[in-house]
Amino acid sequence: MSHLPLTGSRKLASAEEALAKFASDIHPSSTAATVRLDITDATSIQNAHDVVAKTLKERNLPGLDVLVNNAAIAAGTPEAVYATNVIGTARLKDAFLPLIPKGGSILNSSGLGSNTRFCQRPAIMPPTYPYYSSSKAALNSLTVQWALDEEQKGSxxxxxxxxxxxNAMNLNSYVEAGASPADGCKVIVKEALTKDGKTSIFVHKGGEHLW
Ligand SMILES: NC(=O)c1ccc[n+]([C@@H]2O[C@H](COP(=O)([O-])OP(=O)(O)OC[C@H]3O[C@@H](n4cnc5c(N)ncnc54)[C@H](OP(=O)(O)O)[C@@H]3O)[C@@H](O)[C@H]2O)c1
Structure with a gap:
């Protein structure tokens, strides 16, 4: 089956560079494309929405099956971290929701947003990224609110x-203990391809996660 993966990035060159690394993994019947997107900028979100809507129309596709809210930052002021991880993500989701058809999915990304894991002793890790963790806890809460909303609308x-x-990524300065993102992304791909799966769940590769 052909797919149209669209990758957003603040710099188109970075998105193109990332896609080039996966070129050989993309099925010949699928076409990957890049979109300029800064989720802290309302005009950029609107422009990205318009590009995606136009692309879907040109390809005669019914909608955006999966929206992966991947963008996040871990370091910076509380204002900057919340502007990206919470407010930007919420605005992006609001803008793109009308493009998502029945049976579509919105995938949010978290891990250190689990309050349970920080209340346990020993805690999962020291409080190294308090604004990141708390911003992700806010995203966890938005996830259950959005899931309930979609459920009640019957969408x-x-x-x-x-x-x-x-995973060893730019976000955590390529932490030594981190796994390869090629492993980390497997659970994301699995959920992206799941149809009629459960809503309002927090999952990791081993199953359901602690909130
Ligand atoms: N790494 C881990 O161990 C881990 C664990 C659990 C969850 N996560 C989550 O996984 C997601 C991806 O993180 P990562 O680990 O892959 O880190 P990363 O390599 O630093 O990726 C973060 C991405 O966010 C994008 N981004 C940041 N600010 C943006 C903005 N204003 N507008 C648009 N895009 C923006 C960056 O894109 P550009 O710079 O290209 O614009 C970059 O591709 C995050 O949501 C993170 O919380 C990561």
């Missing part, structure tokens, strides 16, 4: 939270 859109585990 058939599932909204879930995924923890890809600890």
């Amino acid at each position: 058939g859109i599932r909204v879930i939270l995924i923890c890809p585990g600890l």
Whole structure:
């Protein structure tokens, strides 16, 4: 089956570079495309929405099956971290929701947003990223609110939270203990391809996660 993966990035060159790395993994019948997107900028969100809507129309596609809210930052002021991880993500979701058809999915990403894991002793880790963790806890809460909203509207859109585990990425300065993102993304791909799955769940590769 052909797919049209669209990758957003603040710099188109970065998105193109990322896509080039996966070129050989993309099925020949699918076409990947890039979109300029800064989720802290309302005009950028609107422009990205318009590009995606136009692309779907040109390809005669009924909608955006899966929205992966991946963008996040861990370091910076509380204002900057919340502007990206909470407010930007919420605005992006609001803008793109009308493009998602019945049976579509919204996948949010978290891990350190689990309050339970920080209330346990020993806690999962020291409070190194308090604004990041608390912003992700806010995203966890938005996930259950959005899931309930879609359920009550009968839209058939599932909204879930995924923890890809600890991966060595730019976000955590390529932490030594981190796994390869090629492993971390497996649970995301699995959920992206799941149809009629449960909504309002927090999953990781081993199953359901602690909220
Ligand atoms: N790494 C982990 O261990 C881990 C664990 C659990 C959850 N997560 C989650 O996984 C997601 C991806 O993180 P990562 O680990 O892959 O880190 P990363 O390599 O730093 O990726 C973060 C991405 O966010 C994008 N981004 C940041 N600010 C943006 C903005 N204003 N507008 C648009 N895009 C923006 C960046 O894109 P550009 O710079 O190209 O614009 C970058 O591709 C995050 O939501 C993170 O919370 C990561």
